[in-house]
Amino acid sequence: MGTIAYRPELSSEEKKLSMAKYYDLPLYAPAPLQQQLLDAGPIDPKLAIKTENWLDLLKPSGYNPVEYGYCMLEDGSGYIAMYSVYPNNCEPKMLAWWFHWLNVPPKSQPLGPTGLDNIKYKIWCPPDHIGHGFINGKDKWGGIWTVESLDLGQGEEKVYTIRHPINLKEYGLTDEKEKELKDAGCWVDSAYETFHSVDQQHTPLPGTHLMLTLSRPCPLGGMEKITREWIGYGLKDGRVWRDHSTPADTLCEAYLKKVMIHATVEAQQLSKFLPELYREYKDKPDDAD
Secondary structure, three states: OOOOOOOOOHHHHOOOOOHHHHHHOEEEEOOOOHHHHHHOOOOHHHHHHOHHHHHHHHHOOOOOOOEEEEEHHHHHHHHEEEEEOOOOOOOOOHHHHHHHOOOOOOOOOOOOOOOOOOOHHHHHOOOOEEEEOOOOOHHHHHHHEEEEOOOOOOOOEEEEEEEEOOOHHHHOHHHHHHHHHHHOEEEEEEEEEEOOOOOOOEEEEEHHHHHHEEEOOOOOEEEEEEEEEEEOEEEOOOOOEEEEEEEEEOHHHHHHHHHHHHHHHHHHEEEEEHHHHHHOOOOOOOOOO
């Protein structure tokens, strides 16, 4: 498991922030077993969860036939199955806290060249991450913007995306299933993602990705995070829909594998420091330095 050396230097103001200490932690490529699975190539599309059954992912225990892999589906869309284990006493409640806290920059955060910098996002995956925040400044229901690349610092241009939150009750999640998941200590996150230009206008670009994540206690301790992405699908008018405008360069095996490598690396990294970060900041204001 090789070390990933590249990371942009933080500004002098960012280096003074307490959380900057997490930025310099060693960053590693996927672990040997994960790399072996990635190198084995695409999974059988018949083993993918189809969009018409996408809520089948949400169960308090048990596993699907394939939890880690990627493939192109019969209709030309892409599919990603991500599975990560967060040891070190990580808990789903910590991840729920993180995905709120992350979107409020520290009060001393300098704007940076793009005006979108957020060190909280940078410490998660230093080669690729720039900024992350609430569009309405207070919660996810106004949407969440992100500026990042996915190539672990190989020179790819940054992309501005917006995560549009989903109320799963509008898509078939019952009160009974929600209670079952909560009673089991699970945390669920869902969104669809759209793409935009990295400028002040944030002009919409073609393409939509649908995402669903289940975090739950791991049988071996810590937490497991189980995610699915359907590349080329979104939500509209209360239903899942196929977005045929999704660019061809995101509908290929090379892109899917790249996304998986990025997601694997950032999951490994967050698992290292999440419990310590949670203890340090959970009782402070969200914008504390």
